Amino acid sequence: MNKQDLIKKALTDPSFRRLLETQPAKALGVTTMTPENSTLVKSVLDQVKAVNSKLSGVADQLLCANDGPCGIASPAERALKKGGRSA
Numbered sequence: 001m002n003k004q005d006l007i008k009k010a011l012t013d014p015s016f017r018r019l020l021e022t023q024p025a026k027a028l029g030v031t032t033m034t035p036e037n038s039t040l041v042k043s044v045l046d047q048v049k050a051v052n053s054k055l056s057g058v059a060d061q062l063l064c065a066n067d068g069p070c071g072i073a074s075p076a077e078r079a080l081k082k083g084g085r086s087a
Contacts, residue, residue, distance in 0.1 A: 001028070006044045011051060063068060 001009070008049040010017040020027040033041075 003040060003044060006040070007047050009052075010044055010048045017045075017048065 006020070010020055016027060020041060024037065025031065025033050028037055028041070030037060
């Protein structure tokens with residue numbers, strides 16, 4: 001599996017990600033870890049962490065849009081909270 005495939009799998013398969021973190025040789029399907037494999041695993045996990053961090057930030061921005069308490073309140077609830085009337 002190449003680096004891009006490893007990143008995709010680690011992002012979409014939590015069990016594989018945990019295996020990559022805890023038993024990288026097993027996750028890669030090798031018996032021993034070479035320095036190159038160790039570098040690859042570290043790079044993949046760093047990329048996965050960065051993507052998850054970005055996704056978390058985007059989710060926060062989407063949920064907290066439109067002046068609502070994290071975007072969950074309906075427009076009527078927001079209007080009442082601001083002292084206006086609901087429709």
